[in-house]
Amino acid sequence: MTAQTYSLSPKEKSFVSWHLLVAMVALALGTLFGPLQAFEHAGLNLYPFLQPLIKSYYQGLTLHGVLNALVWTTFFITGFLTFNVIYGLKRPLRYPTLNQVGFWLMIVGLVMAAIPILLNKASVLYTFYPPMKAHWAYYVGLTLVVVGSWVEGYGFYFTYAAWRKENPGERTPFIAFASVLTMVLWQIATLGVAVEMLTMLIPWSLGLIETVDPQLARTYFWFTGHPLVYFWLLPAYISWYAMLPKQVGGKMFSDSLARLAFWLFLLLSVPLGFHHQYVDPGVPAGWKFVHAVLTFSVFFPSLLTAFTVIASLEYGARKNGGTGLFRWVLALPWRDPSVAAQLLAGLLFFFGGIGGLANAAYNVNLELHNTTFVPGHFHLTVATGVTLTFMGVSYWLVPYLTGKKLWKPDLARWQAWLWFIGMIIFSNAMHVLGILGAPRRTPLGDAPYVPAEWNSRLLQVGIGGGILFISAILYFAVMIGTAFSKVKVEKEVEVPVAEALQPVSQTPAWLDRWAPWVYAALALIVIAYGPQLYEQIRNISLTSPGFRVW
Amino acid sequence: MSTTSLHVHPYEKRWIIFSIVLLIVFTAAVAIAAFALGIQVPSPEQRVDPRTVAVDPNSPWSNPGLREIAPGRYEAYILAQTWQFQPREIRVPVGSRVTFYVTSKDVQHTFKIQDTNINVQVVPGQVSKLTVTFKKPGTYPFICSEYCGVGHAGMFGQIIVTP
Numbered sequence: 001m002t003a004q005t006y007s008l009s010p011k012e013k014s015f016v017s018w019h020l021l022v023a024m025v026a027l028a029l030g031t032l033f034g035p036l037q038a039f040e041h042a043g044l045n046l047y048p049f050l051q052p053l054i055k056s057y058y059q060g061l062t063l064h065g066v067l068n069a070l071v072w073t074t075f076f077i078t079g080f081l082t083f084n085v086i087y088g089l090k091r092p093l094r095y096p097t098l099n100q101v102g103f104w105l106m107i108v109g110l111v112m113a114a115i116p117i118l119l120n121k122a123s124v125l126y127t128f129y130p131p132m133k134a135h136w137a138y139y140v141g142l143t144l145v146v147v148g149s150w151v152e153g154y155g156f157y158f159t160y161a162a163w164r165k166e167n168p169g170e171r172t173p174f175i176a177f178a179s180v181l182t183m184v185l186w187q188i189a190t191l192g193v194a195v196e197m198l199t200m201l202i203p204w205s206l207g208l209i210e211t212v213d214p215q216l217a218r219t220y221f222w223f224t225g226h227p228l229v230y231f232w233l234l235p236a237y238i239s240w241y242a243m244l245p246k247q248v249g250g251k252m253f254s255d256s257l258a259r260l261a262f263w264l265f266l267l268l269s270v271p272l273g274f275h276h277q278y279v280d281p282g283v284p285a286g287w288k289f290v291h292a293v294l295t296f297s298v299f300f301p302s303l304l305t306a307f308t309v310i311a312s313l314e315y316g317a318r319k320n321g322g323t324g325l326f327r328w329v330l331a332l333p334w335r336d337p338s339v340a341a342q343l344l345a346g347l348l349f350f351f352g353g354i355g356g357l358a359n360a361a362y363n364v365n366l367e368l369h370n371t372t373f374v375p376g377h378f379h380l381t382v383a384t385g386v387t388l389t390f391m392g393v394s395y396w397l398v399p400y401l402t403g404k405k406l407w408k409p410d411l412a413r414w415q416a417w418l419w420f421i422g423m424i425i426f427s428n429a430m431h432v433l434g435i436l437g438a439p440r441r442t443p444l445g446d447a448p449y450v451p452a453e454w455n456s457r458l459l460q461v462g463i464g465g466g467i468l469f470i471s472a473i474l475y476f477a478v479m480i481g482t483a484f485s486k487v488k489v490e491k492e493v494e495v496p497v498a499e500a501l502q503p504v505s506q507t508p509a510w511l512d513r514w515a516p517w518v519y520a521a522l523a524l525i526v527i528a529y530g531p532q533l534y535e536q537i538r539n540i541s542l543t544s545p546g547f548r549v550w
Numbered sequence: 551m552s553t554t555s556l557h558v559h560p561y562e563k564r565w566i567i568f569s570i571v572l573l574i575v576f577t578a579a580v581a582i583a584a585f586a587l588g589i590q591v592p593s594p595e596q597r598v599d600p601r602t603v604a605v606d607p608n609s610p611w612s613n614p615g616l617r618e619i620a621p622g623r624y625e626a627y628i629l630a631q632t633w634q635f636q637p638r639e640i641r642v643p644v645g646s647r648v649t650f651y652v653t654s655k656d657v658q659h660t661f662k663i664q665d666t667n668i669n670v671q672v673v674p675g676q677v678s679k680l681t682v683t684f685k686k687p688g689t690y691p692f693i694c695s696e697y698c699g700v701g702h703a704g705m706f707g708q709i710i711v712t713p
Binding site (some may be wrong): 054058061079122125129131132172213214215218245254256257260277278279280281282285286288290292293296297299300303304307308311357361362363365366367369370437439440441442443444446447448449502505506508511539542543544545548549550 | 673677679693698701
């Protein structure tokens with residue numbers, strides 16, 4: 001194998017850096033509101049002190065959800081994928097201007113959406129269920145963010161096609177393959193919300209149509225809503241599969257099975273959105289059951305991932321002298337903050353997966369729908385499995401991009417552990433409260449029906465949120481410290497890309513062929529969604545005018 | 551380059567078999583609960599016009615409340631609106647089997663009765679229907695668990711099951 005000598009040009013580094021910068025600013029603002037919600041649950045409502053800047057708990061919650069779940073993720077991911085495409089293919093973007101246009105569209109969209117949120121004209125949360133009606137700029141802005149990310153994706157496709165021409169017959173390098181696939185998944189997935197925006201919410205908010213069909217809007221939204229979580233997750237998987245093994249001194253256990261897992265995600269992650277609508281009145285129970293079975297099936301590639309990633313880590317740990325059935329875990333380089341953050345993220349993600357199975361389990365959802373179990377769950381997945389992994393990635397990627405040494409790695413390691421500890425306390429309490437029946441998205445400190453037995457758990461929500469806030473502050477301190485540091489790295493940071501145990505040339509060709517998989521994915525969507533979409537569109541009832549209820 | 555077969559480590563083969571069996575067991579458990587034990591999720595019931603559902607005299611939700619349809623069997627028509635349920639209180643004797651018909655005249659809500667399997671999204675234009683038998687006397691709060699505006703946290707009511 002040849003040494004990894006390819007390097008991004010200064011322009012490319014700066015382009016990726018801009019994505020990360022916007023992502024981190026969004027995370028910083030969005031994370032400010034997390035503890036406000038958590039403290040409110042614990043009985044300390046700080047929102048009155050934010051008047052008149054922030055009008056309500058829900059305006060804060062909208063900021064928290066939109067900035068963290070939509071903006072931080074989308075910007076970090078498009079930046080990270082851009083890096084992976086360039087570095088993986090070892091060639092520049094085919095049309096860098098196209099990618100820049102995409103990025104600027106995302107920025108324009110972000111600003112457009114942010115203004116109405118900050119003016120309390122769009123306190124509709126990040127799910128924006130109609131007939132709650134936000135200012136039109138909110139919908140147009142979010143749509144532009146998605147369209148911008150599509151345009152960046154087209155830039156990836158042109159680049160990949162050019163590489164293919166230059167390298168006929170070669171296997172696509174894994175990180176580039178997985179990154180392009182993540183973008184394909186995103187572009188298929190976002191069709192649902194694009195239709196919702198273009199046919200209902202945007203014309204409705206502009207006053208061109210009077211009424212919408214809230215049930216059909218939910219179906220469109222959740223067409224996108226579940227694969228959205230795979231768009232968040234797959235970039236973290238790219239790091240766990242292909243980068244983390246290198247960071248622990250090992251190799252990728254199986255290149256073939258890693259690719260198979262990614263193909264299965266492309267195939268299975270869209271046609272199962274009804275599992276978010278189990279208790280919707282307008283979707284037949286039979287179709288909900290079909291989607292329940294499909295939801296369990298998409299758990300399979302995650303189980304494959306668990307095996308391959310842990311096996312890769314174990315291989316590295318044993319090479320470093322690790323022994324024993326489980327004791328090898330201690331031989332992993334825990335002192336490296338990037339490694340520690342990702343290992344802890346993976347560990348909590350495992351429990352997030354188990355909670356996800358409970359959510360997905362059809363009638364079990366009658367106990368859990370819209371309870372705090374749900375945010376408890378996704379704070380283990382997107383807010384830890386994904387977010388803490390991205391933080392870990394940034395601990396090597398930011399030094400690579402800026403040429404500055406990571407500022408105070410000890411603080412970075414503390415950051416990872418505090419996130420882990422805070423999230424265990426916060427998320428465990430949220431899960432328990434959910435099983436007891438506590439509703440999500442509700443200022444529980446203010447709700448008249450809260451029984452005394454919830455109080456100790458509500459307090460834990462506040463304590464966990466406080467610890468998470470300290471961790472977030474440490475993260476931004478390390479990032480700002482690194483950016484403004486005067487200490488340059490001695491030589492360019494090595495990009496951790498693991499070799500596979502089996503040479504990549506032995507990966508079967510059918511795992512590097514796009515058309516059959518993409519067609520199969522589209523066919524499965526038509527089967528799983530076609531009949532119900534046809535039915536719901538044929539019986540569309542445009543009977544809901546808009547409401548502003550905040 | 552001629553390889554087309556997938557190289558899979560023996561341990562991983564075992565893990566794959568375990569994973570598939572695990573998921574089949576989960577699916578089977580859910581199917582048994584749904585079809586043998588009858589723990590079901592809602593299905594489409596009927597459509598209404600949210601603009602008139604609370605005022606049209608032919609609409610049961612113009613006069614929401616409890617109707618006894620047979621001894622021990624009830625229908626409860628619940629109207630959800632910002633930020634209250636109508637009626638706010640329902641009394642039934644223990645052992646009653648109550649079918650809830652819930653709809654909204656404005657935004658989305660969720661109708662969730664604590665300590666029961668009743669937890670249903672309330673979508674304007676649709677009617678959410680679920681049935682429960684109250685086997686134990688006591689007070690069962692019902693709450694809104696979908697964000698429905700600034701007054702959302704105060705949206706609740708109760709079912710009193712008398713001995």
